[in-house]
Amino acid sequence: MIDYLHIKDIHKDFSGLQVLTGVDFKVIEKEHHAVIGPNGAGKTTLFNIISGKFKASSGAIMFKGQDLSGKPPHTLNRYGLSRSFQITNVFNELSVFENILTGVRSRYGLRYNFFKRPDHNLSIIEKTKAIIKEIGLEDVSDLPASSLSYGQQRALEIGITLSTEPELILLDEPTAGMTREETGQAINLIDRVTANRTLIIIEHDMDVVFSLADTISVLHYGKILASGAPEEIRNDQRVKDAYLGEG
Amino acid sequence: MKQKNNSYIGIIVLFLLGALMPFILKRYHLNMLTEIIIFALYAVSYNLLLGYAGLLSFGHAMFFGLGAFVAAVAITHIQGLTLLSAVIISFATTVIAGFLIGSLLLRHKGSYFALLTLAFNALFYAVATKWHSVTGGDDGLSISRPELNLGFTSLSVSSVSSFYYLILVVVGATILFCWYFTHTAMGKTVLLMRENEERMKFLGYNTNISRLILFTFTGALAGLAGAFYTLHFQFVSISAISIDMTTAVLLMVFIGGTGTFWGPILGAFVYIVFQNYLSNITDRWPLFMGIIFVFMVLYVPGGLSHTIMTIRQWFSGRKDNHGDGPIKVEETSS
Numbered sequence: 001m002i003d004y005l006h007i008k009d010i011h012k013d014f015s016g017l018q019v020l021t022g023v024d025f026k027v028i029e030k031e032h033h034a035v036i037g038p039n040g041a042g043k044t045t046l047f048n049i050i051s052g053k054f055k056a057s058s059g060a061i062m063f064k065g066q067d068l069s070g071k072p073p074h075t076l077n078r079y080g081l082s083r084s085f086q087i088t089n090v091f092n093e094l095s096v097f098e099n100i101l102t103g104v105r106s107r108y109g110l111r112y113n114f115f116k117r118p119d120h121n122l123s124i125i126e127k128t129k130a131i132i133k134e135i136g137l138e139d140v141s142d143l144p145a146s147s148l149s150y151g152q153q154r155a156l157e158i159g160i161t162l163s164t165e166p167e168l169i170l171l172d173e174p175t176a177g178m179t180r181e182e183t184g185q186a187i188n189l190i191d192r193v194t195a196n197r198t199l200i201i202i203e204h205d206m207d208v209v210f211s212l213a214d215t216i217s218v219l220h221y222g223k224i225l226a227s228g229a230p231e232e233i234r235n236d237q238r239v240k241d242a243y244l245g246e247g
Numbered sequence: 248m249k250q251k252n253n254s255y256i257g258i259i260v261l262f263l264l265g266a267l268m269p270f271i272l273k274r275y276h277l278n279m280l281t282e283i284i285i286f287a288l289y290a291v292s293y294n295l296l297l298g299y300a301g302l303l304s305f306g307h308a309m310f311f312g313l314g315a316f317v318a319a320v321a322i323t324h325i326q327g328l329t330l331l332s333a334v335i336i337s338f339a340t341t342v343i344a345g346f347l348i349g350s351l352l353l354r355h356k357g358s359y360f361a362l363l364t365l366a367f368n369a370l371f372y373a374v375a376t377k378w379h380s381v382t383g384g385d386d387g388l389s390i391s392r393p394e395l396n397l398g399f400t401s402l403s404v405s406s407v408s409s410f411y412y413l414i415l416v417v418v419g420a421t422i423l424f425c426w427y428f429t430h431t432a433m434g435k436t437v438l439l440m441r442e443n444e445e446r447m448k449f450l451g452y453n454t455n456i457s458r459l460i461l462f463t464f465t466g467a468l469a470g471l472a473g474a475f476y477t478l479h480f481q482f483v484s485i486s487a488i489s490i491d492m493t494t495a496v497l498l499m500v501f502i503g504g505t506g507t508f509w510g511p512i513l514g515a516f517v518y519i520v521f522q523n524y525l526s527n528i529t530d531r532w533p534l535f536m537g538i539i540f541v542f543m544v545l546y547v548p549g550g551l552s553h554t555i556m557t558i559r560q561w562f563s564g565r566k567d568n569h570g571d572g573p574i575k576v577e578e579t580s581s
Contacts, residue, residue, distance in 0.1 A: 072448070073448040073449045074448050074452055074453045074454070077449060077450060077451035082449070082450075089445065089446050090443070090446070091439060092443075094442070102447075103450045103451075106450045106451040106452060107451070110432045111432060111433075111451070111457075112432065112433045112436060112456070112460060113431060113432040114428060114464075117430050117431055118431075118435060160446070160450070163450070164450055164451055
């Protein structure tokens, strides 16, 4: 059987600095997979490689039997991958509606058309509204992204990630910088929108990890230290020593 | 919806006013208005590049000049070439040139891109100067305006007013399409790439291809303006492909402002009118244009359109805060 996603022996060095030294793990379809690890373990680098921002020095990313390594982000997006960013990366001057519309029209192939107006396409408008409703931003739909609260901007970040209707979602620390209350809402939101989709999430907050993930992989000094169900990871002695520490 | 209807009414009124001009204006001024419309297209094409896509090019004149020269050379060498065919040949040549040059340039960004466009423009200028047998070198090329063949009938466009009508309809419609373009998928894509190129990539947009398409498109529009420039003056000289012609479009766009679609049209109007009156008064008119440019950049960086918008906001007493990008594309005029 072909693996859904196999991150295969990924190495990455930045001019001599070895950040990833053979990362290898598998993700099952519809699974919610968390990648945890201390600061500097290489989590974001790994994400950047999976999503096409960086090229791996060696290794492969096998997605449903195809090697996606080295492909540019826009190609990966069309394979059904979509990622969010740790530092909010939205179109600040645009309304929430236009932010989401940009992804939706890309999904429906309205990217470079010289004649068609995306705001005249009813089905695209409907899809856009549905996503805005899903992330709970209907009330601020016409406001520019820059005027939203931090929590709302994070929701928009997730909304944009969803807007191309991906089957594999990569979320990079979606709750970074949030208050307890906001984090709780974010967990609910992520849980709701990623149902029936495959999710890989990088997270520092263990509450978030243990409430969202089915499988956890621990990244430590550029390698996967352990991979398994949350309970196994919680009780794994190596993980405790390396990362969870006193917890 | 109201806004949209207002735009359409505005466009129709402008075209109707334009159609009345030959009855109102004297020959001299009608000629000037024809020139303004041609340069408005040139300025609008440059603004799509600079204002919308955020690409600073110092080589837009290479396309304008190429379009101008190809039209002149084609009319000189091909017997019985109709006006429309000459324009199409010009347009097609600039599309090819834009695509080839664009593919070489667009991996570079910011100042490297700007300097490379300058270098290419210098190359085109050198070729135009030295290739005397084709371009006429320093002497330029004189042509006589061909007839407009509409298939069923041929129209002479040798008179000032008939050529003016041709320009009003054809160039006016092209400018109108440019305005529409800013609302289309591609127009929005280009604008958003300037806002956040990285995110666009992660949303499935090939930003390199988008930039190449836009560069080719704006180059072809400039080439079209160039072809009509040749047809208007019935003469083309190397000044059409020189750096001065790039400076001219920069000036028009800066005077009008990059913040709106119609700013550069206003800029072209002001530029051509000033140039005509100043050159009547003094031979040193470029000096005064230069002073105006410095003044605009220092004190009115948003251009005239920005000033007009600010004044309008004072009067309407409300602050427009609809997020439609830094370019308020809803504000329009042909």
